[in-house]
Amino acid sequence: MQRRKFIGNISKAGMAVAAAGSFTGLESCSSSKKSSGGPFKTSFAQAPLPYRYDALETMIDTKTMEIHYTKHAAAYSTNLIEAAKAEGVSDKTSVEEILAKISKYSPKMRNNGGGHYNHELFWQCIKPNGEGGPSGQLLTDMEAQFTSVANFKSQFSDAAKTRFGSGWAWLYVDSQKKLKIGSSPNQDNPLMDVSDIKGFPLLGLDVWEHAYYLKYQNKRADYIDNWWKIVNWDYVQKRYAAI
Numbered sequence: 001m002q003r004r005k006f007i008g009n010i011s012k013a014g015m016a017v018a019a020a021g022s023f024t025g026l027e028s029c030s031s032s033k034k035s036s037g038g039p040f041k042t043s044f045a046q047a048p049l050p051y052r053y054d055a056l057e058t059m060i061d062t063k064t065m066e067i068h069y070t071k072h073a074a075a076y077s078t079n080l081i082e083a084a085k086a087e088g089v090s091d092k093t094s095v096e097e098i099l100a101k102i103s104k105y106s107p108k109m110r111n112n113g114g115g116h117y118n119h120e121l122f123w124q125c126i127k128p129n130g131e132g133g134p135s136g137q138l139l140t141d142m143e144a145q146f147t148s149v150a151n152f153k154s155q156f157s158d159a160a161k162t163r164f165g166s167g168w169a170w171l172y173v174d175s176q177k178k179l180k181i182g183s184s185p186n187q188d189n190p191l192m193d194v195s196d197i198k199g200f201p202l203l204g205l206d207v208w209e210h211a212y213y214l215k216y217q218n219k220r221a222d223y224i225d226n227w228w229k230i231v232n233w234d235y236v237q238k239r240y241a242a243i
Contacts, residue, residue: 039242041094042120044084046077055128059226061215069123072210076115076187083109095120099191110194114187118168121204127232134233138202138240145179152181153228156205159183160224166208171236172199173243183207202239203231 049069054062084091087105089098095117102110133149134142146152152171160169163183172190174180175198182190182197190199205227212223 044081059230064214073119076112079112080116102192103194124235126230130230138237169205171203172201174199203236
């Protein structure tokens, strides 16, 4: 009886955590690969930041990282959980599944589902002392598609610098398994069925002003140039190898 009671209490505690939207695993691998998200699955809850707020100095300052993660990104997660509850979406559903048919949901779901997914990806795409460069099949295909890594970086940077207003720049794989560069407004991304660019995101760059304004003010180009020094190419390669 004591054992059953203990197990029952643990089960109830787990249900309470899930209901509160606690982190259940950032983009954990599944046995099947869906075109909307590959083997990666993102939960509704915000994952722990994989490094300290000051770890990306001097490319991204400590205060910006703290505010970006604890205020802006956290709000997207909270609002996504609210929208999902209001629209009858199970918390067992991955964000990728929602984004693939986002046209069926409310603007709140679109804005916050996109915002949450984009930021969860963004934190993984950067790391302290990143830089380096692409490797393996990603490098081979990037050189074939863009002639060189330098040309790829130039085209990607241009997409980020010329995105009018707030938005994101992307390296993604389209339905023909080709590497593509593009940008999207607001919190849209290539997974969305309403997006002008469609595919599986490998690398995303946040060009909303809240991502850089405290350090760079209106100098978005400087932020983008420095961002290359903290790109987590190991993670980008991992995503590419998995699709």
